[in-house]
Amino acid sequence: MSEFQKNCTVRRVETLGCNLIRLTLEAPEIAGAVQPGQFVMVACGTNRDPLLRRPLSVHWADAEGTIQLLVRVVGRGTAALAQTRAGESLSLIGPLGRGFSLEASRPCLVGGGIGAAPLLLLAQRLAEQGLKPLVLLGAATAAEAHILQQAFQALGCSLALATDDGSLGHRGFVTELLSAQAAQADKLYACGPQPMMAAVARFGADRGIACEVSLETAMACGLGACLGCAIPDPGQPGAYRHVCKNGPVFLAGEVLWT
Amino acid sequence: MKAAVDLRVRLGAVELANPVMTASGTFGYGAEFAGLVKLSCLGAIVTKGISLAPKAGNPPPRVVETPAGMLNAIGLENVGIERFLQEKLPFLRQCGTKVVVNILGDSEEEYAELAARLAGAEGVDALEINISCPNVRHGGMAFGADPQMAAGVVRAVKRQASQPVIVKLSPNVTDIALMARAAEDAGADALSLINTLVGMAIDIRTRRPKLANRTGGLSGPAIKPVALRMVWQAAAAVQIPVIGIGGIATAEDAIEFLLAGASAVQVGTANFYNPQATAQIVDGIAAYLEEQGENSVQNIIGGLRDA
Numbered sequence: 005m006s007e008f009q010k011n012c013t014v015r016r017v018e019t020l021g022c023n024l025i026r027l028t029l030e031a032p033e034i035a036g037a038v039q040p041g042q043f044v045m046v047a048c049g050t051n052r053d054p055l056l057r058r059p060l061s062v063h064w065a066d067a068e069g070t071i072q073l074l075v076r077v078v079g080r081g082t083a084a085l086a087q088t089r090a091g092e093s094l095s096l097i098g099p100l101g102r103g104f105s106l107e108a109s110r111p112c113l114v115g116g117g118i119g120a121a122p123l124l125l126l127a128q129r130l131a132e133q134g135l136k137p138l139v140l141l142g143a144a145t146a147a148e149a150h151i152l153q154q155a156f157q158a159l160g161c162s163l164a165l166a167t168d169d170g171s172l173g174h175r176g177f178v179t180e181l182l183s184a185q186a187a188q189a190d191k192l193y194a195c196g197p198q199p200m201m202a203a204v205a206r207f208g209a210d211r212g213i214a215c216e217v218s219l220e221t222a223m224a225c226g227l228g229a230c231l232g233c234a235i236p237d238p239g240q241p242g243a244y245r246h247v248c249k250n251g252p253v254f255l256a257g258e259v260l261w262t
Numbered sequence: 263m264k265a266a267v268d269l270r271v272r273l274g275a276v277e278l279a280n281p282v283m284t285a286s287g288t289f290g291y292g293a294e295f296a297g298l299v300k301l302s303c304l305g306a307i308v309t310k311g312i313s314l315a316p317k318a319g320n321p322p323p324r325v326v327e328t329p330a331g332m333l334n335a336i337g338l339e340n341v342g343i344e345r346f347l348q349e350k351l352p353f354l355r356q357c358g359t360k361v362v363v364n365i366l367g368d369s370e371e372e373y374a375e376l377a378a379r380l381a382g383a384e385g386v387d388a389l390e391i392n393i394s395c396p397n398v399r400h401g402g403m404a405f406g407a408d409p410q411m412a413a414g415v416v417r418a419v420k421r422q423a424s425q426p427v428i429v430k431l432s433p434n435v436t437d438i439a440l441m442a443r444a445a446e447d448a449g450a451d452a453l454s455l456i457n458t459l460v461g462m463a464i465d466i467r468t469r470r471p472k473l474a475n476r477t478g479g480l481s482g483p484a485i486k487p488v489a490l491r492m493v494w495q496a497a498a499a500v501q502i503p504v505i506g507i508g509g510i511a512t513a514e515d516a517i518e519f520l521l522a523g524a525s526a527v528q529v530g531t532a533n534f535y536n537p538q539a540t541a542q543i544v545d546g547i548a549a550y551l552e553e554q555g556e557n558s559v560q561n562i563i564g565g566l567r568d569a
């Protein structure tokens with residue numbers, strides 16, 4: 005395990021619409037070490053306000069030592085990130101946590117909203133292994149779906165889309181695409197809202213398809229020190245596991261679905 | 263340059279290379295930070311609170327950010343004394359720094375047994391008794407709120423311990439000087455304060471508490487003025503060394519506590535957002551002493567001048 009605390013120069017801040025921004029940062033150590041599904045803890049704002057770092061998945065990493073973060077602006081920390089300018093620097097700690105395993109022959113990636121963020125790096129690593137991942141993307145609108153569509157297509161993924169308003173692809177939940185699209189998959193990867201991941205987990209369990217999910221909790225440290233990121237351990241009733249260390253990626257069977 | 267100033271401080275029979283320690287529960291068992299800060303730079307590492315049996319802790323959500331601070335209701339999750347000795351202590355032993363084991367129990371007997379298990383343990387330089395954790399209903403709260411009960415625990419631990427005993431006080435009391443004196447009279451070798459202040463946060467949309475435990479412990483820069491005042495009062499009330507804790511994030515913060523009478527400081531929540539905080543504080547104290555023309559940190563401890 006090697007993680008780094010670095011001040012990283014911001015190369016680019018793109019405002020993508022739909023409350024999404026994409027940050028491109030110079031972070032050679034992190035880019036070199038990151039596994040898909042791992043995250044970084046980012047200091048947002050100025051003068052330690054907000055106080056705690058925010059966990060963000062690594063969206064993309066390249067051989068030139070840059071990484072990208074795809075961020076939905078939802079509160080104070082992410083709003084501060086949206087104000088960042090190219091040339092400024094951000095303090096990052098990472099890469100952190102346990103990422104996705106790359107053992108798959110017919111992978112199906114299911115992303116809901118901002119949950120698709122870590123799936124792009126995963127798709128890239130799977131494509132590097134000569135695979136053609138199937139990607140099911142759920143978004144609120146066509147505009148939001150378009151933001152990620154091209155990036156996945158550029159990696160040679162086959163794509164199926166669902167939007168809440170039906171403005172692109174299937175109208176409804178992305179999980180409603182599973183039975184038509186993913187019956188042949190030998191591995192499911194899911195990241196998105198809890199009910200979406202629960203539905204993917206159920207689909208996998210019903211058909212005996214291995215499934216990995218990426219979970220979110222509030223995190224104070226991201227380092228395994230505060231023990232704030234606890235989730236129930238179904239293997240040991242009454243006990244907890246920690247999303248920042250044992251995850252954020254878990255086997256669907258390691259999660260208590262409610 | 264740094265060799266010019268003497269940063270050594272004494273806590274009873276233990277000497278620290280410098281006055282900067284980590285606060286219990288904010289630095290794991292040390293290994294969590296090994297890749298991010300040079301552990302041998304620290305005055306001491308204080309472990310997560312250890313109980314006899316492992317504790318699973320509270321249900322989530324366990325943490326919530328607040329202005330300049332955070333609330334936690336971890337519920338004292340820890341691996342228990344057995345696994346601590348087997349799995350965690352060997353790493354701590356070779357960190358090149360002093361190791362303080364923070365202990366907690368729900369009876370005098372449990373505290374005493376923990377002290378007995380740790381007596382003579384290689385690589386354990388001191389014990390810190392948590393009589394003040396506000397998180398668990400049957401946890402240390404009762405001991406820390408009552409001078410008699412606190413004294414009982416301190417005496418029980420002192421009878422078993424082979425190492426110096428630091429008593430960590432709760433701020434959730436009316437008269438901190440009273441508690442400080444009770445601990446000193448019962449045989450404490452040093453005091454540390456403050457633990458977290460009991461607080462609460464509510465989600466107005468769901469109308470529910472933001473923490474599953476409903477209340478939690480407030481920490482971080484928000485509590486620093488309260489902590490400083492209590493450390494100043496406690497240091498004036500006792501002869502034994504006092505360790506200042508609460509919202510310390512920079513060398514300037516640490517120096518305020520030293521001036522108020524603290525012989526050492528512990529850094530807590532700051533580790534979460536700045537894992538290098540402790541090492542930076544050590545360097546900052548040295549730089550301050552040099553700039554002030556002082557050759558030893560001892561010269562500024564309790565050096566507060568009149569208003």
Ligand SMILES: Cc1cc2nc3c(=O)[nH]c(=O)nc-3n(C[C@H](O)[C@H](O)[C@H](O)COP(=O)(O)OP(=O)(O)OC[C@H]3O[C@@H](n4cnc5c(N)ncnc54)[C@H](O)[C@@H]3O)c2cc1C
Binds near residue numbers: 222
């Ligand atoms: C491992 C991990 C990876 C993540 N990756 C990404 C990513 O790639 N892109 C991205 O946009 N977001 C990601 N998140 C979520 C992101 O961390 C939160 O959106 C962010 O912390 C919100 O900070 P804020 O200050 O803007 O919002 P706050 O002001 O803190 O909160 C605003 C709202 O968001 C809710 N919220 C805050 N934190 C979380 C959280 N961790 N999970 C769910 N709800 C939360 C609050 O309850 C509140 O309603 C990830 C979270 C984790 C744990």
Ligand SMILES: Cc1cc2nc3c(=O)[nH]c(=O)nc-3n(C[C@H](O)[C@H](O)[C@H](O)COP(=O)(O)O)c2cc1C
Binds near residue numbers: 336457529
């Ligand atoms: C997440 C968390 C866990 C803590 N766990 C313990 C503990 O196990 N034992 C203990 O004595 N104090 C514990 N504390 C209290 C700290 O050691 C410290 O007294 C307090 O946080 C104030 O210092 P700070 O403002 O620098 O964080 C914990 C604090 C936090 C934030």
Ligand code: FES
Binds near residue numbers: 226227231232247249
């Ligand atoms: S976020 Fe601190 S232990 Fe996981």
